[in-house]
Amino acid sequence: MSFGRLDRTPNAQPMSDINMTPLIDVMLVLVVIFIITAPLLASSIKLDLPHSDAARASDTPKFITVVVDAQGQAFLNDKVVSLEELAQRFSASQQAAPETEVQLRADKAVPYGRVVEVMGAAQKAGLNRIGFVADAAAPTGSGPHASPIVSKP
Numbered sequence: 001m002s003f004g005r006l007d008r009t010p011n012a013q014p015m016s017d018i019n020m021t022p023l024i025d026v027m028l029v030l031v032v033i034f035i036i037t038a039p040l041l042a043s044s045i046k047l048d049l050p051h052s053d054a055a056r057a058s059d060t061p062k063f064i065t066v067v068v069d070a071q072g073q074a075f076l077n078d079k080v081v082s083l084e085e086l087a088q089r090f091s092a093s094q095q096a097a098p099e100t101e102v103q104l105r106a107d108k109a110v111p112y113g114r115v116v117e118v119m120g121a122a123q124k125a126g127l128n129r130i131g132f133v134a135d136a137a138a139p140t141g142s143g144p145h146a147s148p149i150v151s152k153p
Contacts, residue, residue, distance in 0.1 A: 064103065
């Protein structure tokens with residue numbers, strides 16, 4: 001019996017390159033997930049007001065500045081006033097100049113109901129021009145002491 005040698009082909013050599021196909025597949029799936037979820041994240045209701053890029057008012061008439069701080073206290077000319085006193089001052093201002101504007105500066109932590117009370121007092125007195133004052137968004141070239149922007153309804 002003769003034992004002969006069979007011709008064998010050499011085994012495949014180990015692959016030393018990284019297989020990129022699974023990595024690319026995973027990355028494409030992640031991109032699709034982010035494309036789908038990004039609009040959902042952008043449209044969620046998250047309020048952090050007020051900032052505005054609105055144009056500045058060029059001709060401002062006579063105005064009264066009312067400030068409502070984070071605790072809900074109303075200030076007129078930097079003095080604390082109650083809602084009744086505020087209504088009396090609004091009436092006096094309306095009688096002196098009917099086109100007087102109320103510029104309302106409210107902290108963003110103030111409950112909306114408190115702002116509506118101040119607006120209601122102004123409207124009962126006949127002052128229908130109410131402007132909401134907001135800080136300018138911190139765009140190019142403006143410092144932290146930028147003048148406020150007034151937006152009117």
